[in-house]
Amino acid sequence: MEFQIEGNNNKINAELIYNRGSGDLLFVIDDQKYNLKLLKSTSNEFEFILGNTYHYVKILPSTETKYKIFIDGIIIEIKKHSKITEIIEKTLKSKGIANQANNITSQIPGRVVKVSVSNGDKIKEGDPIVVLESMKMQIAIKSHKDGTIRTIKVKEGSTVSRNEIVAIID
Amino acid sequence: MPKISSLLIANRGEIALRVIRACKELGIRSISVYSDDDNRSIHVKRADETYRLGPPQAAESYLRIDKIIEIAKSSGADAIHPGYGFLSENEVFSDECKKNGIIFIGPTARTMELAGDKMKCKEIMKKADVPTAPGSDGVVDDIELAVEIAKEAVYPVMLKSAFGGGGRGIRLVNNEKELRQEFELASNESQAAFGKSALFIEKYLTNIRHIEFQLIRDSSGNGRHLFERECSIQRRHQKLIEMSPSPVVNKERREKVGEIAVRASTALDYLNAGTAEFLADAEGNFYFIEINARLQVEHPITEIVTGKDLVKLQIHVAQGEELPFKQQDIELKGSAIECRINSEDPFYDFAPSVGYVPNCNIPSGPGVRVDTYLYPGCNVSGYYDSLIAKLITYGGDFNEARIRMKNALSEFTIEGINTTIPIHKTMIEESNFINGNISTDYIEKNNIIEKMKHKRDQEYKDKAYAAISGILLQSEFVKKSYLAHRINKSKESTDGGFY
Numbered sequence: 001m002e003f004q005i006e007g008n009n010n011k012i013n014a015e016l017i018y019n020r021g022s023g024d025l026l027f028v029i030d031d032q033k034y035n036l037k038l039l040k041s042t043s044n045e046f047e048f049i050l051g052n053t054y055h056y057v058k059i060l061p062s063t064e065t066k067y068k069i070f071i072d073g074i075i076i077e078i079k080k081h082s083k084i085t086e087i088i089e090k091t092l093k094s095k096g097i098a099n100q101a102n103n104i105t106s107q108i109p110g111r112v113v114k115v116s117v118s119n120g121d122k123i124k125e126g127d128p129i130v131v132l133e134s135m136k137m138q139i140a141i142k143s144h145k146d147g148t149i150r151t152i153k154v155k156e157g158s159t160v161s162r163n164e165i166v167a168i169i170d
Numbered sequence: 171m172p173k174i175s176s177l178l179i180a181n182r183g184e185i186a187l188r189v190i191r192a193c194k195e196l197g198i199r200s201i202s203v204y205s206d207d208d209n210r211s212i213h214v215k216r217a218d219e220t221y222r223l224g225p226p227q228a229a230e231s232y233l234r235i236d237k238i239i240e241i242a243k244s245s246g247a248d249a250i251h252p253g254y255g256f257l258s259e260n261e262v263f264s265d266e267c268k269k270n271g272i273i274f275i276g277p278t279a280r281t282m283e284l285a286g287d288k289m290k291c292k293e294i295m296k297k298a299d300v301p302t303a304p305g306s307d308g309v310v311d312d313i314e315l316a317v318e319i320a321k322e323a324v325y326p327v328m329l330k331s332a333f334g335g336g337g338r339g340i341r342l343v344n345n346e347k348e349l350r351q352e353f354e355l356a357s358n359e360s361q362a363a364f365g366k367s368a369l370f371i372e373k374y375l376t377n378i379r380h381i382e383f384q385l386i387r388d389s390s391g392n393g394r395h396l397f398e399r400e401c402s403i404q405r406r407h408q409k410l411i412e413m414s415p416s417p418v419v420n421k422e423r424r425e426k427v428g429e430i431a432v433r434a435s436t437a438l439d440y441l442n443a444g445t446a447e448f449l450a451d452a453e454g455n456f457y458f459i460e461i462n463a464r465l466q467v468e469h470p471i472t473e474i475v476t477g478k479d480l481v482k483l484q485i486h487v488a489q490g491e492e493l494p495f496k497q498q499d500i501e502l503k504g505s506a507i508e509c510r511i512n513s514e515d516p517f518y519d520f521a522p523s524v525g526y527v528p529n530c531n532i533p534s535g536p537g538v539r540v541d542t543y544l545y546p547g548c549n550v551s552g553y554y555d556s557l558i559a560k561l562i563t564y565g566g567d568f569n570e571a572r573i574r575m576k577n578a579l580s581e582f583t584i585e586g587i588n589t590t591i592p593i594h595k596t597m598i599e600e601s602n603f604i605n606g607n608i609s610t611d612y613i614e615k616n617n618i619i620e621k622m623k624h625k626r627d628q629e630y631k632d633k634a635y636a637a638i639s640g641i642l643l644q645s646e647f648v649k650k651s652y653l654a655h656r657i658n659k660s661k662e663s664t665d666g667g668f669y
Binding site for chain 1: 522531555583585629631633641643644651
């Protein structure tokens with residue numbers, strides 16, 4: 001299977017070759033063989049020794065094609081490439097529902113101090129949509145893609161909670 | 171003055187825990203207060219008693235003077251420790267405590283008032299022969315006077331509005347022509363915004379360091395300084411890394427500026443622990459900026475290099491006891507560094523990051539101290555300050571402390587939220603930082619954010635294979651458990667492992 005690390009174009013090929021069933025597994029990653037000793041596993045957490053190094057991996061809530069992984073204290077996003085995911089991506093794109101990407105949500109709770117756009121405004125990726133005040137700081141919620149503002153869901157002075165939709169774009 | 175037997179902590183987070191620990195050491199009953207967003211927080215769990223203040227918003231909880239006094243009285247607290255932030259520098263609160271017969275652990279209302287008024291404070295310091303940044307003594311209304319003062323202070327100078335704050339209303343002026351132009355603009359701006367022109371002039375200092383002196387003064391007037399802390403590593407005027415001693419302060423300068431700091435505390439008739447903040451220029455001149463009338467966030471590094479417990483000292487002084495040591499008895503040993511771990515995403519312009527922390531690993535080992543409110547399963551609230559942990563390391567010299575910091579940072583893992591750990595990991599290996607060549611604009615000047623991103627990409631590369639192995643393990647797990655489920659429908663479940 002092919003994988004790709006966030007922000008890096010190189011593709012990494014990795015397969016599980018065998019699973020002896022006693023916790024000893026063999027992987028081939030980029031044409032190199034790696035022994036993996038599984039120490040503990042639950043449905044989304046894995047402790048193992050790869051080569052001779054210990055790792056703790058937790059698979060965070062992820063989409064079909066993109067994994068969010070907490071590993072040894074850092075978070076990595078990894079894309080999985082396969083024929084199936086390509087087909088899924090294409091279908092989603094043609095239906096215009098890829099990743100519910102039309103909602104701009106707030107990652108943090110806070111009070112709206114400024115609404116920077118109006119309905120119908122053309123915006124670019126990275127443009128501030130609203131400015132929130134949280135933890136004594138002012139933070140702009142930015143658009144993650146280009147588009148046109150269809151609806152603004154918040155007003156100046158109102159409070160938003162985490163993951164609340166602040167605006168919808170077309 | 172009677173001995174304190176019960177103490178209410180009017181704060182939350184790691185500082186509340188710090189004070190609870192001091193209470194336990196002294197056999198004092200500790201009383202904590204909490205907002206609805208904090209009812210599972212560490213200061214609720216660790217205090218002997220705990221009382222609800224109100225809704226999450228600070229204005230309805232930790233800033234409610236009336237409620238806090240009421241709880242202190244009904245719970246029988248003899249004293250209140252305000253921590254830092256919230257009501258710690260509120261003269262009304264200090265006064266209310268006094269009126270209700272409760273010992274406020276901190277300076278008097280009068281001293282706080284003076285320390286809070288920058289212009290008045292500067293005036294007092296000038297009288298006490300404490301060097302302040304060159305510039306005007308007060309508000310300058312007249313342009314000709316402004317030109318004269320600026321000439322004396324030597325350009326470039328800063329034109330500041332007395333009502334500005336947080337960087338607003340500040341103009342950098344390089345020569346007389348610019349001053350004449352900007353003075354008029356700034357004056358009009360101030361008029362429009364505040365109804366009066368209130369400008370003052372201060373010398374613009376380049377390549378400056380932020381160096382502060384820890385002070386403590388008892389009710390008999392004995393004042394001591396506990397040496398300096400260098401806090402030059404900042405981001406938008408927020409301290410990120412502090413160290414003691416400073417790489418540019420030798421014994422002679424330490425004694426000299428320390429003595430000035432004590433003089434500053436005497437001029438304000440200061441009581442209890444405080445900090446005199448200075449700006450130091452490249453030539454080694456120190457200019458007094460202000461006195462922080464509270465216990466500072468970064469107090470642990472001073473505790474470590476002096477061996478003095480500042481919170482216990484605060485309680486002793488508040489009980490009317492005299493300081494148990496003379497200036498010459500205090501010794502500086504080794505070197506300490508503190509990294510502030512904030513719940514902010516350094517890769518996303520330091521936006522706050524809040525929420526549930528399913529798990530965390532707190533570093534330990536030789537020379538490591540962590541003051542934190544984190545525990546596995548805790549919650550980081552968006553209603554309060556973003557400081558979640560202070561990682562402090564100690565060594566025989568700076569480099570030992572620094573290497574211990576590097577290792578401790580790599581041990582520190584916090585799940586569920588983003589933190590400032592990556593920027594610290596980058597800073598701690600910076601060659602200029604290692605050589606002590608630092609200033610308040612270090613982060614911008616040395617492209618630290620870029621270097622941090624580069625370091626992250628490297629980390630991604632290092633961890634890629636292991637992370638991908640995790641994905642493959644999971645799909646194997648899903649496949650196996652599906653098969654097992656089909657085959658052994660009637661047998662025991664295989665949840666929790668597939669071997």
